[in-house]
Amino acid sequence: MTNKLNQIGLDKQASSDLADKLNELLANYQIFYMNARGFHWNIKGEKFFELHAKFEELYNDSLIKIDEIAERILTLGFTPLHTYGDYTELSKIKAAKNISSGPVAVQAILDGYEVLLPLERELLEMSGESSDEGTNALMSDYIREQEKLIWMYSAYLNR
Template sequence: METTTLGLDESKVNELATDLNELLANYQIYYQNLRGLHWNIKGKNFFQLHEKFEELYNDSQLKIDEIAERILTLESTPLHTFDDYTELSKVPVGKNISKDVEAVTLVVTSLKQLIQIERDILEKSGEADDEGTNAMMSDFISEQEKTVWMLKAWLA
């Protein structure tokens, strides 16, 4: 078995890097959606949601950097073009959304997709004994599950 500098199975790490690049692409679309929601939200919930979307896009920007740096740590190259992002992303693109319920629903749908990708990576990183990626995914998932709960409570 060929191993990386970190002592991990090279073939498993290559697969993880590919999956992390898919997650990176989805986060980039999610981030851009949040920026658009922040800019375009209207209505009685404007102040509350304008602030929430800013909080979420700032958080996703940090996660994007963490994901890219993890890919580099695994000795691979993070994707960095919008062509790559749109090709790989499963997160729906939200265009010209200004209504509160539609906006929050998009965020919940996007987070559900991100969590699914992260759970897949969590399983694979566990099998690869990649504690760094495993810990990152675990942290992302637990935080996002709470956000989904709160947003669903808002939608109710």
């Protein structure tokens, strides 16, 4: 009889499904990160200093999350995607090019969260069903943080 558990004691098939979904989240986060980086570099206008700093916070936070997601995939026993071709093919977030307007950039961030948050909620549910506390805790933290950021970026846009 073959062992149905991976090296950390979780069901191998459930872990494979989680790793696939985590790779989808990773791909989307990579594009989200690059968009935030571009906004940081290219922002212009009245709120330059405020948004320049905010976008730097955002891309630094995204970089940490990218590493955490990739390491979680490895912990589950699988390989994280690691080419931009894979990221652009899988990501629902599209590259934002040559955006220098504050409101347009902030809306693009909010649009990115409209992709990330449902993926994270799906992963939260999947990880709960498979007793994967590590993935569950990550997603719970991400969701809580991003709900607050959505409120703040929406307030910036007067919504």
